[in-house]
Amino acid sequence: MTTLAANIKDRSAVASWTREHGVYIALVLLIAYNAIATPNFVTVDTVQLLFSQVPPVIIVSLGMALVIGTGGVDLSVGSIMAIASAVLAKFVVGGTPIGLAMLYAVAAGLLVGIFNGLVVAFARVQPIVATLGVLVAGRGIALVITGGALVELFVPIFKDIRLGKFLGIPYVMIVAALLAVGVAFLVRRTAFGYRLLAIGGNRRASVLAGLPVRRTLIVVYAISGTLAAVAGVIATARLRASDPSYIGLLMELSAITAVVVGGTSLNGGRVRILGTVTGAILLQLLETTLVSHNAPDSVARMVEAVIIIAAVYVQRPSRSSR
Amino acid sequence: MSTPVTSSPILKVTSASKRFAGVRALEDVSIELQAGSVHALVGENGAGKSTLIKLITGVYQLDSGSVQLRGEDVAFDSPRSAQRAGIATIYQEVHLAPQLSVARNFFLGREPTRLGSLDLKRMNREAGDALKRYGIVADVKRPLGELGLGIQQMVAIARAVETDASVVIMDEPTSSLEPREVDLLLELVAQLKAKDVAIVYVSHKLDEVFRACDTITVLRDGKLVSTGPTKELTRRQLIARMLGRDAAELDETGRTKLGRREITDGEPLLRAEHLNRRLILEDVSVVVRPGEVVGLAGLLGSGRSETAKAIFGALPLDSGQIEVGGKALTHQTPASRIRERVAMLPEDRKAEGIIPDMSIRDNIGLAALPQLTKGGLVSRKRVDDIVKTFMDRLRIKASGPNQKVSELSGGNQQKVLLARLLCLNPRVLLLDEPTRGIDVGAKAEVQALVAELAEKGMAVVLISSELEEVVEGSDSVVVLRDGAQLGRLVGDDISEDKIMDLIADAASEQIEAEK
Numbered sequence: 001m002t003t004l005a006a007n008i009k010d011r012s013a014v015a016s017w018t019r020e021h022g023v024y025i026a027l028v029l030l031i032a033y034n035a036i037a038t039p040n041f042v043t044v045d046t047v048q049l050l051f052s053q054v055p056p057v058i059i060v061s062l063g064m065a066l067v068i069g070t071g072g073v074d075l076s077v078g079s080i081m082a083i084a085s086a087v088l089a090k091f092v093v094g095g096t097p098i099g100l101a102m103l104y105a106v107a108a109g110l111l112v113g114i115f116n117g118l119v120v121a122f123a124r125v126q127p128i129v130a131t132l133g134v135l136v137a138g139r140g141i142a143l144v145i146t147g148g149a150l151v152e153l154f155v156p157i158f159k160d161i162r163l164g165k166f167l168g169i170p171y172v173m174i175v176a177a178l179l180a181v182g183v184a185f186l187v188r189r190t191a192f193g194y195r196l197l198a199i200g201g202n203r204r205a206s207v208l209a210g211l212p213v214r215r216t217l218i219v220v221y222a223i224s225g226t227l228a229a230v231a232g233v234i235a236t237a238r239l240r241a242s243d244p245s246y247i248g249l250l251m252e253l254s255a256i257t258a259v260v261v262g263g264t265s266l267n268g269g270r271v272r273i274l275g276t277v278t279g280a281i282l283l284q285l286l287e288t289t290l291v292s293h294n295a296p297d298s299v300a301r302m303v304e305a306v307i308i309i310a311a312v313y314v315q316r317p318s319r320s321s322r
Numbered sequence: 323m324s325t326p327v328t329s330s331p332i333l334k335v336t337s338a339s340k341r342f343a344g345v346r347a348l349e350d351v352s353i354e355l356q357a358g359s360v361h362a363l364v365g366e367n368g369a370g371k372s373t374l375i376k377l378i379t380g381v382y383q384l385d386s387g388s389v390q391l392r393g394e395d396v397a398f399d400s401p402r403s404a405q406r407a408g409i410a411t412i413y414q415e416v417h418l419a420p421q422l423s424v425a426r427n428f429f430l431g432r433e434p435t436r437l438g439s440l441d442l443k444r445m446n447r448e449a450g451d452a453l454k455r456y457g458i459v460a461d462v463k464r465p466l467g468e469l470g471l472g473i474q475q476m477v478a479i480a481r482a483v484e485t486d487a488s489v490v491i492m493d494e495p496t497s498s499l500e501p502r503e504v505d506l507l508l509e510l511v512a513q514l515k516a517k518d519v520a521i522v523y524v525s526h527k528l529d530e531v532f533r534a535c536d537t538i539t540v541l542r543d544g545k546l547v548s549t550g551p552t553k554e555l556t557r558r559q560l561i562a563r564m565l566g567r568d569a570a571e572l573d574e575t576g577r578t579k580l581g582r583r584e585i586t587d588g589e590p591l592l593r594a595e596h597l598n599r600r601l602i603l604e605d606v607s608v609v610v611r612p613g614e615v616v617g618l619a620g621l622l623g624s625g626r627s628e629t630a631k632a633i634f635g636a637l638p639l640d641s642g643q644i645e646v647g648g649k650a651l652t653h654q655t656p657a658s659r660i661r662e663r664v665a666m667l668p669e670d671r672k673a674e675g676i677i678p679d680m681s682i683r684d685n686i687g688l689a690a691l692p693q694l695t696k697g698g699l700v701s702r703k704r705v706d707d708i709v710k711t712f713m714d715r716l717r718i719k720a721s722g723p724n725q726k727v728s729e730l731s732g733g734n735q736q737k738v739l740l741a742r743l744l745c746l747n748p749r750v751l752l753l754d755e756p757t758r759g760i761d762v763g764a765k766a767e768v769q770a771l772v773a774e775l776a777e778k779g780m781a782v783v784l785i786s787s788e789l790e791e792v793v794e795g796s797d798s799v800v801v802l803r804d805g806a807q808l809g810r811l812v813g814d815d816i817s818e819d820k821i822m823d824l825i826a827d828a829a830s831e832q833i834e835a836e837k
Contacts, residue, residue: 191695198688201677208636208668208675209689209742210660269679 071268072127079138081248113225200268420467472503617796733764
């Protein structure tokens with residue numbers, strides 16, 4: 001009897017340990033594999049390339065982590081990236097100074113995020129449905145803004161965004177890291193962070209504890225939209241063009257994967273920011289690995305799918321805690 | 323109402339026991355169901371009614387005991403296999419597909435086909451005929467969800483019976499029905515009875531139980547209190563059994579608490595008057611002075627929790643006035659109440675109280691966040707201080723403030739919630755079942771705490787399904803039934819006896835009126 005009880009305890013302890021640390025183990029294993037199996041892997045170039053590719057995923061995932069922490073999901077992030085990119089192109093082509101144009105692009109993401117938040121908070125629509133609307137409509141809106149075509153942009157500052165480095169670290173990675181620190185601070189130290197975790201943990205109880213549930217939800221979706229727009233600007237700079245039908249495509253899936261792999265529960269109530277960042281890096285490195293071993297893109301997608309399922313399996317609520 | 327006692331039972335549960343994580347949910351309960359007979363299962367929340375049903379229908383498995391169907395041992399591993407064996411369950415909410423037509427729902431899972439495709443014509447015809455036989459008038463082509471809840475409920479029942487169910491379990495089928503729909507449903511129950519179906523009727527509405535049921539089984543705290551023919555039971559006895567007092571014992575002692583204070587001085591701190599909400603509350607008024615404990619007594623579903631929720635702003639009102647400290651509150655939200663230092667301990671600790679994944683510390687600090695925050699940042703030190711103060715004061719047993727609240731015992735979870743309320747330094751405290759599901763020691767502590775808080779000048783509203791607790795802890799008691807106020811007892815008038823008399827009298831009056 002006692003051994004059985006001990007066993008059960010062990011098993012749930014193992015499960016929760018895996019949930020919390022699995023992503024770090026996986027990243028270490030993948031790096032080790034590459035160090036052995038991939039030629040020329042252990043170089044500064046590899047790290048710099050990785051750090052210039054991964055920031056958009058990290059930035060979007062940070063917002064996604066907050067949304068998932070409230071028990072929701074934001075499917076619209078990819079489309080918001082496209083909208084931000086289109087807005088940026090529109091203003092740049094119209095002659096607006098680049099700094100201001102970027103600000104407008106980010107503001108567009110903020111507005112769409114607020115819209116999502118309002119729908120989720122007031123219309124009692126499920127988040128997955130509420131944001132699905134923008135997922136579908138968003139790309140259309142972006143195409144309308146750019147006039148339906150790819151707009152090439154020649155802006156000097158884009159080169160800095162693309163290639164600029166400080167102490168060898170790409171600027172975009174520094175931005176992503178600062179945002180990650182900011183979001184982690186938000187979650188851990190502010191009343192807003194408390195509230196969002198409480199709402200994700202038990203919405204009914206949060207209402208009865210007098211928390212401003214609706215306001216919190218709106219802010220969460222607004223942050224997610226804003227961060228997606230920032231990622232959209234970076235993606236545009238990298239592409240040197242605004243292509244609404246390409247920018248941010250399937251980003252919602254990458255972001256959700258990064259968040260879940262990183263140990264944030266899809267049921268809400270728990271957010272892991274460092275885990276999310278690690279998850280995003282893991283996914284990017286996985287893709288790089290598969291590409292450098294000449295695996296076709298289709299295989300990459302399948303591997304990604306296996307990882308998602310494994311992560312969600314680890315995250316599943318245990319029977320006893322139901 | 324004749325009970326065919328001669329025949330052998332169709333379903334027999336013997337010494338059923340079930341524990342969840344060490345907590346007893348059901349202990350040594352036996353019941354027998356007869357064909358063509360309606361068997362009522364009554365008891366307050368946590369009495370074990372739904373556990374018993376779930377054991378019969380294969381949602382849970384027995385720890386010990388046995389279930390026999392037509393004399394043979396059965397152990398269903400899922401509700402599906404129970405259904406296949408002829409045990410159908412009707413829940414409060416209709417578990418059907420609201421978008422599909424009535425006919426399609428009626429045939430759900432056993433649709434007739436013709437040349438490989440659904441035979442809609444036949445479905446519509448046969449469903450219409452079948453429903454007509456049960457006296458249900460409905461357009462079978464319309465989506466189920468567009469019909470009234472009562473009709474939906476009855477379609478579900480008719481469907482269950484058509485699938486050759488020999489046992490039909492109804493779990494509070496009338497809780498969301500209009501009176502007219504209740505009548506229709508009870509007629510249908512009578513028809514099932516005539517078809518020799520054995521029916522389990524779970525309800526907390528005593529009128530329905532007395533009208534429709536042949537046998538009544540009372541459960542309390544997971545144990546069988548009594549089981550026997552309806553006609554041998556008075557309304558008064560039934561209420562006494564549900565609320566935990568033996569009627570005979572009570573008649574002898576007729577106990578009242580002596581030395582009760584009747585508080586008449588001071589302006590009322592809480593004045594909630596003429597609260598109305600369609601089908602839920604009817605002209606309920608609660609007035610509490612500083613230092614006073616007002617108990618809300620009534621059976622489950624009497625509107626006692628709803629009254630507290632309405633005062634707390636968590637239930638929308640059609641009309642009524644709520645004043646706290648002389649200030650009229652118009653905004654019907656919990657947040658606005660908390661700003662006026664009104665706090666509520668919700669009835670359902672798990673669903674409405676704790677945030678299970680959060681630590682004790684975070685759970686305690688939650689409602690008082692605005693006071694513990696400066697410029698949006700939570701002051702760790704102030705949270706730590708307040709958490710330590712209340713963990714000591716309420717003697718919360720835990721490995722430390724950072725332990726997850728879901729790992730605590732029920733009593734300690736309740737204390738965490740009380741600490742959350744007390745952080746707010748409340749003037750008005752609404753306590754809905756403060757001692758439910760907690761052990762004896764914690765219970766005494768919580769009761770003493772409530773008395774202490776009132777003495778310090780708080781206005782307290784106390785709800786409990788244990789009459790004893792209300793009687794001993796309250797300075798005045800408002801008695802409720804079906805969302806309406808039956809009376810108010812003050813001072814030495816407060817006794818378990820008088821409360822039960824009020825409830826029972828009102829119930830029989832209603833029966834008289836209906837006749």
